[in-house]
Amino acid sequence: MSEKKKVLVSIAWPYANGDLHVGHIAGAYLPADIYARYHRLAGNDVLVVSGSDSHGTPITVRADQEGVSPREIFERYHTRFLETQRDIGISYNLFTHTDTPNHHRVSQDIFLGLLHNGYLYVEKQQQYYSEVSQQFLPDRYVEGTCPYCDYAEARGDQCDNCGRLLDALELKNPRSKIDGATPVIRETEHFFLDLEKLEPRVLDYLQTGKEEWRPNVLKFSLNYVKGGLKGRPITRDIEWGIPVPLDGYPGKRLYVWFEAVIGYLSASMEWAERSGDKDAWKRFWQGDVKSYYFVGKDNVPFHTIIWPAMLMGHGGLSLPYDVPANEFLTIKGRRLSTSRNWAVWLPDYLERYDPDALRYFLSINMPEDGDTDFSWQEFVRRNNDELVATYGNLVNRVLTITFRNFDGKVPTPGKIDDRSAALLEKARQTFNDVDGMIGKCYFRETIRTVLSLSQEANRYLDEKAPWKTIKVNREDAATALYVALSVISHLKTMLSPFLPFTCAKLHKYLGLPGSIEDAGWAVAKIVPGQQLVKPEILFVKLDDSVVEKEDAKLEGGRAA
Structure with missing residues (x-):
């Protein structure tokens, strides 16, 4: 029998601002689970980690809308995530969240390591400010028209339509998600990840040994890097999140895009601690290990460019072996959206179907x-x-x-x-x-x-x-x-x-x-005389009336 392989399966962290929908499952969680189950059956050493993104601005936006704390929002949906993924059969070693003391510590350690190695710098930048709400607006608090594809509902950090990472100041016709007003530009100071300094190493990484990568993922990543990398802010002006671990920055928090990807590492460490062997995580982050990152296409640059750059800058940790990202699952040609209530929600599905x-x-x-459609x-x-x-x-x-x-x-x-x-x-x-x-x-x-x-x-x-x-x-x-x-x-x-x-x-x-x-991953021999168990029907035939009923429910949810 061949030697056991070490396989790390890292799954995208969902924002804990609403229930999971079929797009989440098709995009990242189901393919990751299939892959992990296969490798477990094959007898390999597999670690599967993920968790709820507790600090994303979608959580604070929803908290503002409901008049509750961000903690109340993320704890509500984190619990529901655990239940839903259990019921749909996603098999984790650990599904945690980004507001644990462990994740705070590991994220701050990565920040300090990058700072010590010379890959962070401080720079003043212009940022949108709401004079109505009297606060700086993190990128997700700003929406507008994408300057590249003219999509009218682009976010301040990324366009969901064309996939480009954005600076909020690039948006045309910007508006605040808090109050709907047009924001003004003010100056603030932030820490930046020096992607320009890391660009040659990132490009070499993408051009070496990527024969198994999906062509669309590799092409997008290479084109992005060849277009030139520039520093990206890793802190923001907001009260909710992980504090910058330095004196003199009381109102600054680590940017969610920066600390969320660190969650794969912190979750591995948390799993090791819980398993009784605090160093067990090293098997999946050092030496002969293959790490797979299952994400949707909107997360590709964060996992093929930025996260590898962070790992390079810190040193001593394995880079992603593959990022088998999926494209989008749509419904009637439209991308699923939690904030816009356009989805088939998993808890609702599981109440009626297998x-x-x-x-x-x-x-x-x-x-x-390529994108596929759910109907x-x-x-x-x-x-x-x-x-x-x-x-x-x-x-x-x-x-x-x-x-x-x-x-x-x-x-x-x-x-x-x-x-x-x-x-x-x-x-x-x-x-x-x-x-x-x-x-x-x-x-x-x-x-x-x-x-x-x-x-x-x-x-x-x-x-x-x-x-x-x-x-x-x-x-x-x-x-x-x-x-x-x-x-x-x-x-x-x-x-x-x-x-x-x-x-x-x-x-x-x-x-x-x-x-x-x-x-295991072997065909069980059928032996003559073997006692069978009286079978029952495995799958239930659905009546055609399901289509009309569920379509009406879908449209009703959008109207609501």
């Missing part, structure tokens, strides 16, 4: 190399035609017929004919292919390949028709069912990172010992 149905739809429709019509179609009528139907037919006709046990096969041998070989080859695909983060291609095997197994079953042949040739029926059960065992393992809830049930129905995790 988690694996959504995990399947988002996997086979994953926006890996209830397509969700219902794929659920009914693919999960229920293809994979689910195969499993139900084979297990039910076998259980009913062979005393609830795996039948003893007769001679394996050419057609049966060809299907078994296809199952073995598919398993080998899938192993490579998941390892390279090709999740959409993986699940489509597995579905193709399910379709082929259904064709085989229709050809062999064991429900008919059992009346005239019991051995032929036994052989067909044995072969089909063997293929289902392959499917169960390959789909378990994608559909953990139903695959756990199927593992039990097949009469296999222990859990899927115990079995």
Whole structure:
């Protein structure tokens, strides 16, 4: 057996200002979970960390709107994040938040390390100020028109439409999110990360050993750096957040974009402390380790350019091995938005539908190399035609017929004919292919390949028709069912990172010992005489009326 690999899976930190929606899951959390589950099954040493972003200005904006403290907002949604991700099956080692004493300490240590190594400088800058609210406006408190693509609702730090990082002063027609007034420009002083000094090292990093990176991610990152990097402020004038660890800066806090990415490191340290081995985090940050950062495309420059630059400037820590960022999931062509209430919310979804149905739809429709769209019509179609009528139907037919006709046990096969041998070989080859695909983060291609095997197994079953042949040739029926059960065992393992809830049930129905995790990334051999468990339906067929009902709910939420 090959030596265990060390794999760090780092997942984007959601702003704790509203519930999670399907865009969050499709963009970062589901692909990360699939990848982590696969590597755990393969026997590798895996650490999965993330947490709630507690200091982002979306939290303070919502707090201002509700007239409560930022802490009350982030604690409310952090608790809901934990519950929602448990229910949809995202399997973390630790999901923490950025307002822990540990995260404060680690973020301040990184700040001081960069300062000591000469990669921070102080500079006065112009910043928007609200004369109505009498305060400086952090970038997320300013909206306006993007100077590059003319998107009318660009934020002060980034345009969601074209993905460009912005300085709030670049916006056309700026307005304050607090009071709606046009802000004025005043001078303030901040610490800057010297990206210009780090640019040659960042460029070399991006141009070396990135064969596995997604072309769109690498192209965007290289173009961004070749356009020239300039210093970026890492502090801001606001009361909520992590204080600058120096005397003389009482009103300054570390910028959320700066300290949030440090969360991957601080969360690893917190996990180590909780595990009883405070140095365990070093396995995933030093030496022979591969770290993967699962984010949406709006977070690409922070993880392919700025975070590597921070790590280089600090020294002694591993750089990202890959950033398999996804594009956006849209609804009716529009990007999902918490602040604009345009989303399919996960807590609401989970009240009525099964988690694996959504995990399947988002996997086979994953926006890996371009935006994809969510629609209830397509969700219902794929659920009914693919999960229920293809994979689910195969499993139900084979297990039910076998259980009913062979005393609830795996039948003893007769001679394996050419057609049966060809299907078994296809199952073995598919398993080998899938192993490579998941390892390279090709999740959409993986699940489509597995579905193709399910379709082929259904064709085989229709050809062999064991429900008919059992009346005239019991051995032929036994052989067909044995072969089909063997293929289902392959499917169960390959789909378990994608559909953990139903695959756990199927593992039990097949009469296999222990859990899927115990079995690992291997196909469990189906043994003649093995006791099966009476099966139940894995997937529920949805009525077409779901589409109209859910579309009306979606539009009603936007109107509200």
